Amino acid sequence: MLKDKTIFITGATAGFGLACVKLFAHNGAKIIACGRRSERLEELKKQLPDSVHEIKLDVGDSVAVKKAIAALPEKFSKVDVLINNAGLALGLSAFDKQEEKDLEQMVKTNIMGVINCTHALLPGMIERNIGHIINLSSIAGTYPYPGGNVYGATKAFVTQFSLNLRADLLGKNIRVTNIEPGMAETEFSIVRFAGDKNKAADIYAGMQPLTANDIAETILWTLCRPKHVNINRVEIMPTQQAFSPFAVSRKN
Ligand code: NDP
Protein backbone atom coordinates (compact mmCIF):
# COMPACT_ATOMS: atom_id res chain seq x y z
CA MET A 1 0.00 0.00 0.00
CA LEU A 2 2.93 2.33 0.70
CA LYS A 3 5.29 1.10 -2.02
CA ASP A 4 7.60 3.91 -3.24
CA LYS A 5 6.74 6.10 -0.23
CA THR A 6 9.51 7.55 1.95
CA ILE A 7 8.28 8.24 5.47
CA PHE A 8 10.12 10.28 8.13
CA ILE A 9 9.01 9.24 11.61
CA THR A 10 10.09 11.04 14.78
CA GLY A 11 9.93 9.14 18.06
CA ALA A 12 10.44 5.82 16.31
CA THR A 13 12.04 4.04 19.27
CA ALA A 14 8.83 3.32 21.21
CA GLY A 15 5.05 3.44 21.24
CA PHE A 16 3.15 4.88 18.25
CA GLY A 17 6.32 5.69 16.28
CA LEU A 18 7.72 2.19 16.59
CA ALA A 19 4.36 0.62 15.64
CA CYS A 20 4.25 2.91 12.58
CA VAL A 21 7.76 1.87 11.50
CA LYS A 22 6.83 -1.82 11.61
CA LEU A 23 3.41 -1.46 9.96
CA PHE A 24 4.58 0.91 7.22
CA ALA A 25 7.73 -1.11 6.43
CA HIS A 26 5.49 -4.19 6.18
CA ASN A 27 3.39 -2.23 3.65
CA GLY A 28 6.41 -1.46 1.46
CA ALA A 29 7.56 1.99 2.67
CA LYS A 30 11.10 3.23 3.18
CA ILE A 31 11.41 4.68 6.67
CA ILE A 32 13.66 7.27 8.25
CA ALA A 33 13.44 6.40 11.94
CA CYS A 34 14.46 9.08 14.47
CA GLY A 35 14.89 9.05 18.23
CA ARG A 36 17.46 9.71 20.92
CA ARG A 37 18.07 6.10 22.02
CA SER A 38 20.60 4.79 19.52
CA GLU A 39 20.58 1.17 20.77
CA ARG A 40 16.87 0.89 19.93
CA LEU A 41 17.46 2.47 16.51
CA GLU A 42 20.25 -0.01 15.80
CA GLU A 43 17.93 -2.87 16.77
CA LEU A 44 15.29 -1.54 14.34
CA LYS A 45 17.87 -1.32 11.57
CA LYS A 46 18.87 -4.94 12.29
CA GLN A 47 15.24 -6.08 12.06
CA LEU A 48 14.44 -4.09 8.89
CA PRO A 49 17.81 -3.55 7.13
CA ASP A 50 16.41 -2.71 3.68
CA SER A 51 13.54 -0.49 4.81
CA VAL A 52 15.04 1.61 7.61
CA HIS A 53 17.51 4.49 7.75
CA GLU A 54 18.06 5.38 11.40
CA ILE A 55 19.03 8.80 12.77
CA LYS A 56 19.89 9.55 16.39
CA LEU A 57 18.16 12.89 16.76
CA ASP A 58 16.75 15.22 19.39
CA VAL A 59 13.93 16.97 17.53
CA GLY A 60 14.20 19.99 19.83
CA ASP A 61 17.65 20.77 18.40
CA SER A 62 16.95 22.78 15.25
CA VAL A 63 20.57 22.70 14.04
CA ALA A 64 20.78 18.92 14.42
CA VAL A 65 17.43 18.48 12.61
CA LYS A 66 18.59 20.57 9.62
CA LYS A 67 21.95 18.76 9.51
CA ALA A 68 20.34 15.30 9.63
CA ILE A 69 17.88 16.12 6.86
CA ALA A 70 20.58 17.65 4.65
CA ALA A 71 22.64 14.46 5.11
CA LEU A 72 19.92 11.96 4.14
CA PRO A 73 21.28 9.31 1.77
CA GLU A 74 19.93 9.52 -1.79
CA LYS A 75 17.64 6.48 -1.32
CA PHE A 76 15.83 8.23 1.54
CA SER A 77 16.17 11.86 0.47
CA LYS A 78 12.75 12.50 -1.11
CA VAL A 79 10.47 12.45 1.88
CA ASP A 80 6.77 11.99 1.00
CA VAL A 81 5.38 11.74 4.52
CA LEU A 82 6.46 13.38 7.78
CA ILE A 83 5.06 11.94 11.00
CA ASN A 84 5.67 14.42 13.82
CA ASN A 85 5.18 11.92 16.60
CA ALA A 86 8.03 12.50 19.09
CA GLY A 87 6.61 13.97 22.25
CA LEU A 88 6.16 13.56 25.96
CA ALA A 89 4.36 14.60 29.09
CA LEU A 90 6.45 15.11 32.22
CA GLY A 91 4.57 15.13 35.51
CA LEU A 92 0.87 15.37 36.35
CA SER A 93 1.03 18.02 39.07
CA ALA A 94 -0.68 21.39 39.21
CA PHE A 95 1.28 23.97 37.21
CA ASP A 96 2.83 25.69 40.28
CA LYS A 97 4.27 22.35 41.44
CA GLN A 98 5.79 21.42 38.08
CA GLU A 99 9.58 21.44 37.61
CA GLU A 100 10.77 24.24 35.32
CA LYS A 101 13.12 21.93 33.42
CA ASP A 102 10.22 19.54 32.66
CA LEU A 103 8.09 22.41 31.34
CA GLU A 104 10.94 23.51 29.06
CA GLN A 105 11.50 19.95 27.85
CA MET A 106 7.82 19.56 26.89
CA VAL A 107 7.78 22.87 25.01
CA LYS A 108 11.08 22.08 23.28
CA THR A 109 10.02 18.61 22.17
CA ASN A 110 6.28 18.90 21.58
CA ILE A 111 6.28 22.36 20.00
CA MET A 112 9.79 23.15 18.73
CA GLY A 113 10.29 19.55 17.56
CA VAL A 114 7.21 19.78 15.33
CA ILE A 115 8.26 23.21 14.04
CA ASN A 116 11.87 22.13 13.40
CA CYS A 117 11.05 18.95 11.46
CA THR A 118 8.24 20.56 9.47
CA HIS A 119 10.34 23.60 8.59
CA ALA A 120 13.19 21.39 7.39
CA LEU A 121 11.09 18.96 5.32
CA LEU A 122 8.22 21.04 3.93
CA PRO A 123 10.27 22.95 1.29
CA GLY A 124 11.21 19.64 -0.41
CA MET A 125 7.55 18.56 -0.43
CA ILE A 126 6.53 21.91 -1.96
CA GLU A 127 9.27 21.63 -4.58
CA ARG A 128 8.16 18.10 -5.55
CA ASN A 129 4.47 19.08 -5.19
CA ILE A 130 3.67 16.02 -3.10
CA GLY A 131 3.49 15.36 0.60
CA HIS A 132 1.55 14.47 3.72
CA ILE A 133 2.26 15.76 7.22
CA ILE A 134 0.79 13.82 10.12
CA ASN A 135 0.97 15.46 13.53
CA LEU A 136 0.47 13.64 16.82
CA SER A 137 -1.61 15.89 19.00
CA SER A 138 -3.89 14.56 21.74
CA ILE A 139 -7.36 14.89 23.23
CA ALA A 140 -5.40 16.83 25.89
CA GLY A 141 -5.10 19.62 23.33
CA THR A 142 -8.89 20.04 23.26
CA TYR A 143 -10.17 18.92 26.67
CA PRO A 144 -8.57 20.24 29.87
CA TYR A 145 -7.84 18.04 32.88
CA PRO A 146 -6.08 18.69 36.22
CA GLY A 147 -2.32 18.38 35.77
CA GLY A 148 -2.56 18.66 31.99
CA ASN A 149 -1.45 22.32 32.08
CA VAL A 150 1.61 22.69 29.83
CA TYR A 151 1.38 19.26 28.18
CA GLY A 152 -2.20 19.97 27.03
CA ALA A 153 -1.22 23.44 25.87
CA THR A 154 1.61 22.04 23.73
CA LYS A 155 -0.89 19.69 22.11
CA ALA A 156 -3.33 22.58 21.52
CA PHE A 157 -0.44 24.19 19.64
CA VAL A 158 -0.05 21.06 17.50
CA THR A 159 -3.78 20.97 16.69
CA GLN A 160 -3.93 24.62 15.67
CA PHE A 161 -0.62 24.40 13.79
CA SER A 162 -2.02 21.49 11.75
CA LEU A 163 -5.12 23.47 10.81
CA ASN A 164 -3.08 26.59 9.98
CA LEU A 165 -0.70 24.56 7.82
CA ARG A 166 -3.71 23.36 5.83
CA ALA A 167 -4.62 26.99 5.21
CA ASP A 168 -1.08 27.83 4.06
CA LEU A 169 -0.87 24.79 1.81
CA LEU A 170 -4.14 25.30 -0.07
CA GLY A 171 -3.45 24.80 -3.78
CA LYS A 172 -0.44 22.59 -3.14
CA ASN A 173 -0.62 18.85 -3.31
CA ILE A 174 0.26 18.47 0.37
CA ARG A 175 -2.08 16.99 2.93
CA VAL A 176 -2.07 17.63 6.69
CA THR A 177 -3.70 15.42 9.31
CA ASN A 178 -3.90 15.92 13.06
CA ILE A 179 -4.23 12.74 15.13
CA GLU A 180 -5.80 13.26 18.57
CA PRO A 181 -5.67 10.09 20.68
CA GLY A 182 -6.95 9.51 24.18
CA MET A 183 -5.44 6.98 26.60
CA ALA A 184 -3.03 4.61 24.88
CA GLU A 185 -0.73 2.23 26.72
CA THR A 186 2.82 2.85 25.51
CA GLU A 187 5.84 4.14 27.42
CA PHE A 188 4.02 7.51 27.65
CA SER A 189 2.91 7.19 31.30
CA ILE A 190 6.21 5.59 32.38
CA VAL A 191 7.95 8.69 31.01
CA ARG A 192 5.34 10.98 32.56
CA PHE A 193 5.93 9.42 36.00
CA ALA A 194 9.75 9.46 35.68
CA GLY A 195 10.12 5.69 35.26
CA ASP A 196 7.60 4.61 37.96
CA LYS A 197 6.05 1.59 36.22
CA ASN A 198 3.50 0.89 38.99
CA LYS A 199 2.14 4.43 38.84
CA ALA A 200 1.98 4.15 35.06
CA ALA A 201 0.15 0.81 35.22
CA ASP A 202 -2.46 2.31 37.59
CA ILE A 203 -3.53 4.73 34.82
CA TYR A 204 -4.75 1.81 32.69
CA ALA A 205 -5.97 -0.47 35.50
CA GLY A 206 -9.38 -2.08 34.93
CA MET A 207 -9.94 -0.61 31.48
CA GLN A 208 -8.80 -1.35 27.95
CA PRO A 209 -6.67 1.48 26.58
CA LEU A 210 -5.82 2.07 22.95
CA THR A 211 -2.70 0.31 21.68
CA ALA A 212 0.16 1.72 19.63
CA ASN A 213 -1.04 -0.43 16.78
CA ASP A 214 -4.54 1.13 16.89
CA ILE A 215 -2.86 4.48 16.19
CA ALA A 216 -0.51 3.13 13.50
CA GLU A 217 -3.50 1.57 11.69
CA THR A 218 -5.43 4.85 11.93
CA ILE A 219 -2.48 6.74 10.43
CA LEU A 220 -2.15 4.13 7.67
CA TRP A 221 -5.84 4.67 6.85
CA THR A 222 -5.36 8.45 6.53
CA LEU A 223 -2.30 7.91 4.30
CA CYS A 224 -4.19 5.56 2.02
CA ARG A 225 -7.18 7.82 1.28
CA PRO A 226 -7.36 8.88 -2.36
CA LYS A 227 -5.25 11.95 -3.17
CA HIS A 228 -8.24 14.30 -3.31
CA VAL A 229 -9.23 13.43 0.27
CA ASN A 230 -7.65 15.20 3.27
CA ILE A 231 -8.51 13.88 6.72
CA ASN A 232 -8.14 17.06 8.80
CA ARG A 233 -8.30 15.52 12.25
CA VAL A 234 -9.00 12.20 13.91
CA GLU A 235 -10.09 12.12 17.57
CA ILE A 236 -9.86 8.59 18.90
CA MET A 237 -10.49 7.25 22.41
CA PRO A 238 -10.84 3.91 24.14
CA THR A 239 -14.48 2.87 24.39
CA GLN A 240 -13.98 2.91 28.15
CA GLN A 241 -12.93 6.59 28.23
CA ALA A 242 -15.45 9.48 27.95
CA PHE A 243 -16.32 12.94 29.27
CA SER A 244 -17.35 14.18 32.71
CA PRO A 245 -19.43 17.14 33.89
CA PHE A 246 -17.60 20.36 34.84
CA ALA A 247 -16.02 20.27 38.29
CA VAL A 248 -17.45 22.76 40.81
CA SER A 249 -15.87 24.04 44.00
CA ARG A 250 -18.65 24.47 46.62
CA LYS A 251 -18.71 26.10 50.04
CA ASN A 252 -19.63 23.62 52.82
P1 NDP B 1 6.30 6.83 24.01
O1 NDP B 1 6.90 7.39 25.25
O2 NDP B 1 6.05 5.37 23.96
O3 NDP B 1 7.20 7.25 22.74
C1 NDP B 1 7.65 8.56 22.60
C2 NDP B 1 8.71 8.63 21.51
O4 NDP B 1 9.15 9.99 21.39
C3 NDP B 1 9.93 7.79 21.82
O5 NDP B 1 10.32 7.13 20.64
C4 NDP B 1 11.00 8.80 22.22
O6 NDP B 1 12.27 8.35 21.78
C5 NDP B 1 10.56 10.02 21.37
N1 NDP B 1 11.08 11.27 21.89
C6 NDP B 1 10.82 11.90 23.06
N2 NDP B 1 11.51 13.03 23.15
C7 NDP B 1 12.23 13.15 21.99
C8 NDP B 1 13.14 14.12 21.48
N3 NDP B 1 13.46 15.23 22.18
N4 NDP B 1 13.68 13.92 20.25
C9 NDP B 1 13.38 12.83 19.54
N5 NDP B 1 12.53 11.87 19.97
C10 NDP B 1 11.97 12.04 21.18
O7 NDP B 1 4.95 7.67 23.79
P2 NDP B 1 3.76 7.52 22.71
O8 NDP B 1 4.15 6.64 21.60
O9 NDP B 1 2.52 7.21 23.47
O10 NDP B 1 3.63 9.02 22.24
C11 NDP B 1 3.85 9.45 20.91
C12 NDP B 1 3.15 10.77 20.72
O11 NDP B 1 1.75 10.61 20.89
C13 NDP B 1 3.58 11.87 21.67
O12 NDP B 1 3.65 13.09 20.97
C14 NDP B 1 2.44 11.90 22.70
O13 NDP B 1 2.30 13.17 23.29
C15 NDP B 1 1.27 11.55 21.82
N6 NDP B 1 0.11 10.97 22.51
C16 NDP B 1 0.23 9.88 23.33
C17 NDP B 1 -0.90 9.36 23.94
C18 NDP B 1 -0.84 8.20 24.88
O14 NDP B 1 -1.77 8.06 25.69
N7 NDP B 1 0.14 7.34 24.81
C19 NDP B 1 -2.23 9.91 23.69
C20 NDP B 1 -2.22 11.08 22.83
C21 NDP B 1 -1.10 11.55 22.25
P3 NDP B 1 13.65 8.58 22.53
O15 NDP B 1 13.37 8.57 24.00
O16 NDP B 1 14.49 7.44 22.05
O17 NDP B 1 14.13 9.89 22.02
Ligand code: 8X3
Ligand atom coordinates in the same frame (compact mmCIF):
# COMPACT_ATOMS: atom_id res chain seq x y z
C1 8X3 C 1 -2.05 11.64 26.16
C2 8X3 C 1 -3.47 11.39 26.52
O1 8X3 C 1 -5.26 11.95 28.25
O2 8X3 C 1 -3.10 11.18 29.07
O3 8X3 C 1 -1.95 12.76 25.34
O4 8X3 C 1 -3.32 13.39 28.15
S1 8X3 C 1 -3.80 12.01 28.07
